[in-house]
Amino acid sequence: MSTPKSWLPIAANSPFSLANIPFGIISTTSNQDPRPAVAIGEYALDLSIFSQNEGFCASPTIQSKTAVFLQSTLNAFAASGRPFHREVRTYLQNVFTEGSPYSNLLEANKELQAKALIPLEDIKNHLPLAIGDYTDFFAGKNHAFNVGTLFRGPQNALQPNYTHLPVAYHGRASSVVVSGTPLRRPWGQILLDSTAEPKIPTFTPARRLDIELELGMFVGIGNELGEQIDINKAEEHIFGYVLMNDWSARDVQTWEYVPLGPFNAKNFGTTISPWVVLADALAPFKTTGLKNETPLQSYLQEDEQNNALDINLEIDLTTSSGNTTTISRTNSRKLLWSWPQMIAHHSVSGCNLRPGDLFGSGTISGEEPGTQGSLLEQIQGGKVAIKLNGGEERKFLQDGDTITIRGWSGEEGGLVGFGDAVGVILPAVERV
């Protein structure tokens, strides 16, 4: 890919190449106010400082809307729509391109560089958007099939409705946390012996704590209550993407989830990566997803056939002794439903989406061993253990385990990466 060169030294393996320009919310020890920034190479460009020092003066459109860069969240920027996101990203790419006519804005302005370009190691990331609502889909067909097989056998693994509609549950927005936030092992009701009658649960910290590798999508422009979003215009409602770990307590889930779906099994925490990769940055990586043979209702039929994203995904497990093992490698192509289909279905009832709403894709799993996005699938429901570097084994997570999710598109020199989604499991709270 012909990515132009930057005057700022950017390592070939940096996830934040000139082709990316992801947006986040940062603070520093010297200025603890959360504020918007973009990541580039080893740096964050503080957009509040850049915009207040006439950084956007070469574009009257952007200059007239710089208030969106003086907020503590990206909601106002997300709500400004795809054409504006595209304009800001292209402008910032020009600012960092070697020999561009914008070189006076930052390259030649050492004083502004010193104020606005902050080494990534000196920043703290915050949640990029205030999340009003969080909806978690189940679009990973291989995951749905694998888990369905564990519970119902391969013949009945996928429910008849699975290929007709992208099913989801309404998740909990308050416990979505930014990468680096530790999570407590949750307490819950667990049925220790499923064969005993009568069925009496035990109240205990979860023992079958799992992960779910997902892609997250932030809504930009929303819709009015009562209006439907047309599937062929749904792309215009996408702000960008993050990596997501939908932590899951499987033993709590088994006892509670019929008939209304997951509740406490998933509401204790969801980790997202800190930088939102704009839909435009991922547009070159659109590809075909898993084929759906089922004839679809008209509101779910898209003109665009390449609506899956080619994003490489990996999961690392690091034990408390410091040994790291990559336990899964997969790709976000492994989804049956596209983001426009999820948007169209979510709003077909007239449900209103709002800027900053978060969608999860559902767990992404490939077909082969070592490509599954949850431990439950990797251990075949508990039959086998995962062998870790250093000699330990795992079925479910232990206290002190750290999970790191990585994701990137493209090739070295022009990588479009996310920054990791990391979380460590702390022991359950003590009860007296």
Ligand SMILES: *[C@@H]1O[C@H](CO)[C@@H](O)[C@H](O)[C@H]1NC(C)=O
């Ligand atoms: C899907 O279909 C199955 C089988 O007909 C049914 O048991 C289940 O309740 C349906 N699920 C949803 C989410 O509608």
Ligand SMILES: *[C@@H]1O[C@H](CO)[C@@H](O)[C@H](O)[C@H]1NC(C)=O
């Ligand atoms: C990894 O495991 C080995 C073998 O148990 C151990 O000696 C070592 O200290 C562990 N930690 C690291 C960082 O390698």
